[in-house]
Amino acid sequence: MSRRFSILCLIGAGTFTAWGAYSAMRDYGQVPALIADRTTFDLGKMHEGRYPIVVTLSNPSATDLAVTIPAGSCGNRSCLTSDPLDRAFKLCPGQQIEVTLELEVKQLGQFTSSIRLLACGTHTEVVLITVTGECVPNGGAHENSKQ
Amino acid sequence: MISGRVRMPLAMAILVTSTIRAAESPEDIKRRLCSELPAASQRYAARLRLYQCESECIGRNLGNGAVVFKHRTSSRQMGESGLFVIEPDATISQDPSEARVINSRYVFVLRKKPNSDWVLHDFHEVTQGHPSSIYYAGLNQMARGPYSLDPTTWLPESVQQPEFVISGTTDEDREGRKLVRIKYEYTKPNQTPTYSGHMLFDPDRYWLMMELEHTTSTAKGSLTNRSIYEYVENDGFPLMSRAVTVQSSTRFPQLSSESTTSVRYVREDAHESEFTLSAFGLPEPIGVRWKHRTPRFVYLLAGAGVFLALSVALYWLGHRNKSKS
Numbered sequence: 001m002s003r004r005f006s007i008l009c010l011i012g013a014g015t016f017t018a019w020g021a022y023s024a025m026r027d028y029g030q031v032p033a034l035i036a037d038r039t040t041f042d043l044g045k046m047h048e049g050r051y052p053i054v055v056t057l058s059n060p061s062a063t064d065l066a067v068t069i070p071a072g073s074c075g076n077r078s079c080l081t082s083d084p085l086d087r088a089f090k091l092c093p094g095q096q097i098e099v100t101l102e103l104e105v106k107q108l109g110q111f112t113s114s115i116r117l118l119a120c121g122t123h124t125e126v127v128l129i130t131v132t133g134e135c136v137p138n139g140g141a142h143e144n145s146k147q
Numbered sequence: 148m149i150s151g152r153v154r155m156p157l158a159m160a161i162l163v164t165s166t167i168r169a170a171e172s173p174e175d176i177k178r179r180l181c182s183e184l185p186a187a188s189q190r191y192a193a194r195l196r197l198y199q200c201e202s203e204c205i206g207r208n209l210g211n212g213a214v215v216f217k218h219r220t221s222s223r224q225m226g227e228s229g230l231f232v233i234e235p236d237a238t239i240s241q242d243p244s245e246a247r248v249i250n251s252r253y254v255f256v257l258r259k260k261p262n263s264d265w266v267l268h269d270f271h272e273v274t275q276g277h278p279s280s281i282y283y284a285g286l287n288q289m290a291r292g293p294y295s296l297d298p299t300t301w302l303p304e305s306v307q308q309p310e311f312v313i314s315g316t317t318d319e320d321r322e323g324r325k326l327v328r329i330k331y332e333y334t335k336p337n338q339t340p341t342y343s344g345h346m347l348f349d350p351d352r353y354w355l356m357m358e359l360e361h362t363t364s365t366a367k368g369s370l371t372n373r374s375i376y377e378y379v380e381n382d383g384f385p386l387m388s389r390a391v392t393v394q395s396s397t398r399f400p401q402l403s404s405e406s407t408t409s410v411r412y413v414r415e416d417a418h419e420s421e422f423t424l425s426a427f428g429l430p431e432p433i434g435v436r437w438k439h440r441t442p443r444f445v446y447l448l449a450g451a452g453v454f455l456a457l458s459v460a461l462y463w464l465g466h467r468n469k470s471k472s
Contacts, residue, residue, distance in 0.1 A: 002465030009458035013451045020447030032433070068267050088266055118267045123430045126270055 033061035034091070034119035036127050043133035046105050053080070053101040053131060055117075057091060063121040065091040069099060072115045079104045080113035080131055091119070105135045173313040176329060177306075180313075184294075184354045185303040191292045191353040194384055198412040199223045206406040209393070214239060215404060225417040227251065237261050249273070250422040252435055257427055265427045272432075292353075293376055293387055296342065296361050300333075310334050315345075324349055326357060340365050352378075352385050368398035386412040 037056040059065045068088045072081030083102045091097060105111055114130040171179065199222070206216040217236035223229060230248040243258040246265065256269040294302045305311050315330035326347055333342040340363050347358035355378065362371040374392040378385040387410050395403040424431055436442070 002461045002468065006458045006461035006465060009454045009461060013454035013458060016447050016451030016454060020444040020451060023444035023447055024442070066266065070269055086268075116270065118270055120267055120429050124267065124270065124424055124432045126432075 032125055032127075033059055033063065033065055033121045033123075034067065034117065034125055034127050035060060036117065036129065039127060039129055041129075041131045043103075043131060045136045046111075046133050047138050048105050048107070048135055051103045051105070052083075053103050053129070054098055055101065055129060056096055056098050057117070057127075058096040059091040059093055059121075061121055062093050064093065065119045065121040067091050068118040069101075070116065070118070072101070073113070074106075075113035076111050077105070077107040077109055077135060078111035078113045078131070078133075079106065080115045080129070082115065101129065103131050105133070108135050108137060110134050171316060171318075173316055176316045176327065177311075177313045180306045180329070180354075183350070184306055187354040188292060188294045188303045191294075191355070195292055195386075195412075196224060196226075198381075198386065198414050199417060200410060200412050202408050202410040204406055204408040206404050209403040209405055210401050216240060216406075223417045223421060225419055225422070228419050228422045229417075230422050246427065248422050248427075250419055253432065255424060257429075265429060267424070267429060270432075293356050293390075294354075296333075296344075296346075296359065297363070297372070300335075300342070302346075302356075305333060308333075308336075310336065319347065321357075325351065328358075344371075355385060368396060370394065370396045381412065381414065386410070 035058045037058075041053060043051070057067065066088070067090070069082040069086075071085045072079065074080075081102050081104070083100050087099070089097070099117075101115060103113065110132070111134070112130065112132045114128055117127040117129060119125050119127070200220075201222075202220045204216070204218055204220070205214060207213065208215050217239050219234045219236075221230070221232045221234075228250045230246060232244065232246045234244040235242045243260045245268075246257040246259075248255055248257070251273065253270065253272050255267060255271070257265040258268045259265045291301075296302055296305065311331060311333045313329055313331050317328045319326045319328055326349055328345055328347045330345040331343065334340075335342075342361065342363055344360040344362050345358075346356055346360075349355045349357055355376070356374075357376055359374045359376075360371065361374075362369050372392055372394050374390060376387055377389040379388040380386075389410065390408045391405065392408075393403070393405045420426060420437060423437065425437075431437075
């Protein structure tokens with residue numbers, strides 16, 4: 001009788017150990033769930049104007065991601081905004097999606113702009129997309145987009 | 148029509164409750180403001196940190212009487228951490244509720260549409276400094292006390308600038324309190340608008356602002372805010388209870404509005420856990436764990452240990468009984 005209970009307790013100990021190990025891995029083994037195919041864009045020489053920046057986002061995790069792309073912000077001589085503004089969507093496990101950002105180059109000279117993509121799944125994470133380049137006068141050299 | 152019998156006591160009452168008399172010179176009052184106001188505002192903010200605040204604000208168009216906005220706000224703080232939540236009345240506005248929150252590790256902004264969950268709208272780690280993209284007005288103002296001329300002009304700092312000119316001053320007695328009215332003009336360096344108006348202070352109560360008329364003027368026109376602030380005492384500490392602001396513009400006179408804010412302060416402690424993503428039902432960032440929470444796996448492994456010990460004890464007991472028999 002005691003031996004039977006002993007085996008039951010052993011099974012209980014094994015179950016709790018496995019559950020605890022899984023829980024610990026979830027707590028400490030967190031890896032990014034929102035992956036962007038590119039996070040930096042060096043566009044080289046550009047003219048003033050508006051340009052689309054396309055980023056492919058994927059979710060390799062096993063959890064749904066609530067993704068938010070804030071309206072965007074203006075950096076040095078340029079603005080990087082989401083199109084449409086203030087976009088929010090769900091990215092299912094294994095899903096990929098293309099999002100289009102809009103770069104507005106506003107003044108001559110070196111420019112830098114960035115936008116923070118936000119994701120909530122098992123944890124909260126931020127993917128920073130940064131665009132750099134140099135705005136040159138119209139008619140000048142145009143070595144467009146090293147994308 | 149007021150009869151003579153009523154008019155006389157009324158005039159006496161006005162004389163008693165609102166006596167205006169000669170005051171210190173503008174130079175003297177500027178020196179006094181520079182030396183007393185910053186310290187008074189810091190003392191006030193330090194005591195205000197013991198309180199949590201809720202308010203309701205309703206705005207009306209003075210032309211047609213229509214309610215143009217109505218919202219509730221909640222401001223809680225603990226040390227450098229805090230939150231500011233603004234909830235528009237859904238019957239008047241379709242704008243989402245917004246929460247601006249800061250804790251010792253990160254700052255974030257959430258938005259929520261009616262009947263939906265909070266959605267993360269902005270997020271920055273505190274190590275990178277306070278980002279300009281997050282709009283902190285509200286969180287700062289509620290925590291620092293009523294010393295702003297407008298959302299971008301913090302009076303204890305502005306008054307020390309040489310560009311802040313005091314052009315006149317009068318003392319007023321009101322209900323036994325000695326108040327100081329100050330007329331000012333101010334132009335911020337490298338900025339086009341000029342600011343002017345007058346403020347009524349209570350120097351004996353942390354230089355609290357009792358009234359403010361603040362006009363922002365540009366070549367295109369001017370915008371004037373006239374505010375009256377009311378306070379209640381809590382253990383001898385004055386807390387704002389009501390603020391009424393009338394806004395008028397020379398360019399858009401038909402858009403004159405009046406906003407009335409009712410404020411309630413409650414003296415209670417807040418905990419930093421209130422200022423986390425978890426408090427709003429969202430997951431924490433990678434690597435962020437709050438000290439007070441024991442991870443679940445610790446309890447599970449402890450349970451496993453108990454089962455293992457029990458198993459060994461039962462096995463040993465069974466083995467011993469078998470040996471005896």
